[in-house]
Amino acid sequence: ELRYDRNLNESEGQSRTQFLTPAGPDLFERSAQETDQATLGLTSAYVRPTADGGRVRLGYELNDQRPDQETELRRGTTAGGVTIVPGLSNRFEARQTVHALYGTWERPLSEKLSAQAGLRLEQADIEINDLTGGLSASQDYFRAYPTGHIQYALSDTQSLRASYSRRIQRPQPAQLNPFVSYVDPLNRSSGNPDLEPQETDSFEAMWQMRSGQNFYQVTAYLRDTDKAFTQVVSDLGGGVLLNRPENLGGRRDTGVEVTAAGRLHSTLRYNAGFNVFHQEIDAGGLPGSSDRSDTLASGRVSLNWQPTPDDFLQVSAFWQGEQLLAQGTREAGGMLNLGYRRKLTEKLSLNVTARDILNSFSTTTIYQTPAFREELEQDIRLRAFYIGLSYAFGSSPRRQPEQFDFSTGPTGM
Structure with a gap:
C-alpha cells in the first residue's frame, strides 16, 4: 500500500494587552501561522501459514514526513499600525524518515494455549532547519522492538493473556524546532532539538x-x-x-x-x-x-x-x-x-x-x-x-x- 498525504493549515489571531500594574500603553499584536506537511507512506506484508498450524508475517514499512512551517508576529500601539517583529517571526522545515523491517511468528502450543513473538527493526533519520535563525540539527538512530504474547483459553467465552512489548514515541518535528516563539508578553515557547x-x-x-x-x-x-x-x-x-x-x-x-x-x-x-x-x-x-x-x-x-x-x-x-x-x-x-x-x-x-x-x-x-x-x-x-x-x-x-x-x-x- 502506497499513501501520499498533504495537509495545509493557515491560522491568524489578534490580541490587545492592557497593562494595569504598572500602567502602560496598550499593546496590539497580530499573529499568523501557515503549516504545510507532506507524508509519504509505504506498507508491505508477506504472510505464510506454517505446517504446525502457525503463521509467519514479514514486512517493510516506510514513513517520510516533511513539515514546513512559517510563523509571523506583528506588533504596534494601534490595531492598524502593527508591523512585523523579525526576532519573533520564523520559517522552519524538517524531514523525518523511518524505515522499518518487522516479522511475527504465531502458533498454537496446545488446544488451549497459543503464543506469538515478534521483532521490529527501525532506522530513523531526522533533519531540522531553522531557516530564519540559521540553526540546524539532526538525529539518527537504530532501534529494535521485541514483542511476545501468550494466550490461554479458559472456556469458549473466557481467556487469559500475558504480553510484553517495547514501543517508541518520537517527538513531532515541530517539537524539535529551537526557535523561541512568542505566546504573550510574559510567556515564550520553543521546541528542543536535543529531545x-x-x-x-x-x-x-x-x-x-x-x-x-x-x-x-x-x-x-x-x-x-x-x-x-x-x-x-x-x-x-x-x-x-x-x-x-x-x-x-x-x-x-x-x-x-x-x-x-x-x-x-x-x-x-x-x-x-x-x-x-x-x-x-x-x-x-x-x-x-x-x-x-x-x-x-x-x-x-x-x-x-x-x-x-x-x-x-x-x-x-x-x-x-x-x-x-x-x-x-x-x-x-x-x-x-x-x-x-x-x-x-x-x-x-x-x-x-x-x-x-x-x-x-x-x-x-x-x-x-x-x-x-x-x-x-x-x-x-x-x-x-x-x-x-x-x-x-x-x-x-x-x-x-x-x-x-x-x-x-x-x-x-
Whole structure:
C-alpha cells in the first residue's frame, strides 16, 4: 500500500494587552501561522501459514514526513499600525524518515494455549532547519522492538493473556524546532532539538470474556518509560518564562484498566472504559523539577442508538484526570460530543456532529519551582458544529464506521 498525504493549515489571531500594574500603553499584536506537511507512506506484508498450524508475517514499512512551517508576529500601539517583529517571526522545515523491517511468528502450543513473538527493526533519520535563525540539527538512530504474547483459553467465552512489548514515541518535528516563539508578553515557547524519543517497556496481564454481544476486559499493567516527555518552564528574566519539552529520567505507571461493551437494548449499545494507575516520575535532574508520584485516573463512555435502519445517533464523553509534570500538574478536564447520521440512499448519507456541546473544555496547568510559581488557565471552549454529506462510490459501499471523528468536520467518501 502506497499513501501520499498533504495537509495545509493557515491560522491568524489578534490580541490587545492592557497593562494595569504598572500602567502602560496598550499593546496590539497580530499573529499568523501557515503549516504545510507532506507524508509519504509505504506498507508491505508477506504472510505464510506454517505446517504446525502457525503463521509467519514479514514486512517493510516506510514513513517520510516533511513539515514546513512559517510563523509571523506583528506588533504596534494601534490595531492598524502593527508591523512585523523579525526576532519573533520564523520559517522552519524538517524531514523525518523511518524505515522499518518487522516479522511475527504465531502458533498454537496446545488446544488451549497459543503464543506469538515478534521483532521490529527501525532506522530513523531526522533533519531540522531553522531557516530564519540559521540553526540546524539532526538525529539518527537504530532501534529494535521485541514483542511476545501468550494466550490461554479458559472456556469458549473466557481467556487469559500475558504480553510484553517495547514501543517508541518520537517527538513531532515541530517539537524539535529551537526557535523561541512568542505566546504573550510574559510567556515564550520553543521546541528542543536535543529531545530524544521516549521508549516504553510494557508488561500486561489480561482477562477477557465475550458473551453474545457483550465484551468485558480487565488489564493489569506495568509500563516503564525511559526519557518520557514533559514540559519544563524556565525564567528568561524580567518575569518572562520559557516553556519547552524535555526528557524525564523515567516514568513508571502501574495500574488496572477495565473495558466493557455490549447491548443495553435492541437499538442501544454502549462502550466504556476506566483506567486507574499509580504514576512515579524521575525528574532526571531537570532544573526546578523534583521526583513525583500520585494515583491518577481517566475514563470514557459512548452510547450508540439506532432507532431505525436509516438513523444512527452517538453520544460520547471522556474525562482525563490530573496529570503529573516534572514541575507541577495539569488539572483534570473532559468533553461531551454528539454525532448523528441519516442514510438518505444506499450511497448517500447526511452527517451532523457537535463537538464540546457544553462548551466547557479548558485546561489549568500549574508550574511550581523554588524560583517561581505560574498558573496557566486556558478557557479553550471547542464547541463546533459540522454538517455534511458523504457519498460512497462503487457497486458495494462499505459499512459506515460507528465512531464519529470529533476532531474535525466529516469528510466525503
